Amino acid sequence: MKTFDPNAAALKDSGIFGLPFSIDEAELVLVPVPWEVTTSYGRGTAQGPQAVLQASKQIDLFDLDLGNFFEAGIAMLDESKDVQRWNKEASFLAQEIIAEGGVDANPDLQEIAQKVNQYSVQLNEYVYTQTKNLLDQGKRVGVLGGDHSTPFGAISAFLEKYPDMGILHFDAHADLRDTFEGFEYSHASIMHNVIEKTPLKKLVQVGIRDFCEEEFEYIKKNNQRIVTFFDARLAEQKLNGIQWSTLCDEIISHLPKEVYVSFDIDGLDPRFCPHTGTPVPGGIDLREAFYLIKKVAESGRKIIGFDLNEVSPGDVVLSEIADPAAEWDANVGARLLYKLCGWTLR
Numbered sequence: 001m002k003t004f005d006p007n008a009a010a011l012k013d014s015g016i017f018g019l020p021f022s023i024d025e026a027e028l029v030l031v032p033v034p035w036e037v038t039t040s041y042g043r044g045t046a047q048g049p050q051a052v053l054q055a056s057k058q059i060d061l062f063d064l065d066l067g068n069f070f071e072a073g074i075a076m077l078d079e080s081k082d083v084q085r086w087n088k089e090a091s092f093l094a095q096e097i098i099a100e101g102g103v104d105a106n107p108d109l110q111e112i113a114q115k116v117n118q119y120s121v122q123l124n125e126y127v128y129t130q131t132k133n134l135l136d137q138g139k140r141v142g143v144l145g146g147d148h149s150t151p152f153g154a155i156s157a158f159l160e161k162y163p164d165m166g167i168l169h170f171d172a173h174a175d176l177r178d179t180f181e182g183f184e185y186s187h188a189s190i191m192h193n194v195i196e197k198t199p200l201k202k203l204v205q206v207g208i209r210d211f212c213e214e215e216f217e218y219i220k221k222n223n224q225r226i227v228t229f230f231d232a233r234l235a236e237q238k239l240n241g242i243q244w245s246t247l248c249d250e251i252i253s254h255l256p257k258e259v260y261v262s263f264d265i266d267g268l269d270p271r272f273c274p275h276t277g278t279p280v281p282g283g284i285d286l287r288e289a290f291y292l293i294k295k296v297a298e299s300g301r302k303i304i305g306f307d308l309n310e311v312s313p314g315d316v317v318l319s320e321i322a323d324p325a326a327e328w329d330a331n332v333g334a335r336l337l338y339k340l341c342g343w344t345l346r
């Protein structure tokens with residue numbers, strides 16, 4: 001740290017954001033999860049952590065709101081070779097089901113889906129164990145996906161330490177499907193699994209604009225635990241002259257004192273994430289997202305941790321990431337990741 005110059009260009013062998021911290025030295029540790037077994041549309045988000053790591057080195061560290069918060073130490077674990085292998089094996093199995101549009105009543109496909117589910121359970125245990133170990137050491141933790149199924153184990157671990165926490169969920173999708181295409185741990189079911197399998201008391205969703213009627217009914221049925229700010233309604237209110245600041249206050253009023261942020265990058269306007277797996281027109285602006293997160297912190301609530309997922313450089317090999325079109329998603333993702341680290345370390 002003594003020889004580290006935050007104003008200089010990042011060194012080649014530096015860590016995330018060009019920082020020099022070891023895991024031991026870092027107050028905040030990122031857990032990369034290169035996983036996209038159940039993604040059904042565009043692929044590439046398993047390469048998200050590596051692409052974000054590369055893009056993160058060009059970020060200027062000084063932050064107008066938070067100053068030199070990086071000095072607390074931020075580091076990212078190495079990607080697990082096991083997770084990389086499970087992702088390959090399970091993706092191969094899952095593709096057969098995805099190509100058929102789901103398992104339906106086909107017993108052969110049901111058997112394959114069971115195998116994929118077992119891989120997902122292993123993945124969840126891995127993320128849970130990593131997160132719990134780090135939280136037990138007193139560290140702050142962020143998960144970097146991978147698809148949106150990746151943080152389930154992390155959310156479970158956070159809930160053990162912070163049983164009264166709520167989740168602020170940015171997304172284009174409600175992610176409340178009860179198994180999707182036969183996959184119990186689909187990226188499209190993350191919040192359904194959180195509601196059904198954990199004691200989470202409050203889920204506050206923002207930017208939602210792609211959901212089925214079953215999910216809409218599920219939100220109504222669980223209205224004590226789920227509050228959804230649909231993108232269409234937020235956009236309408238803005239068009240009627242209601243300020244984003246006022247809307248943020250309303251969103252925040254539903255959150256408890258401790259807030260975990262689950263950020264699916266496709267919650268943003270797709271111009272910020274054109275290669276994400278399931279982009280949807282509309283959505284919130286990056287500045288609006290930053291402002292909402294800042295207001296959460298300034299409301300006296302504590303951001304205790306986060307995940308950032310569905311950042312994708314597109315279905316390219318990493319050596320081609322120099323392609324500016326493919327680099328853009330990781331560039332935005334790295335900046336969003338840095339802000340999330342900053343408000344968590346505050």
Ligand SMILES: [Mn+2]
Pocket residue numbers: 148171172173175187264
């Ligand atoms: Mn999602």
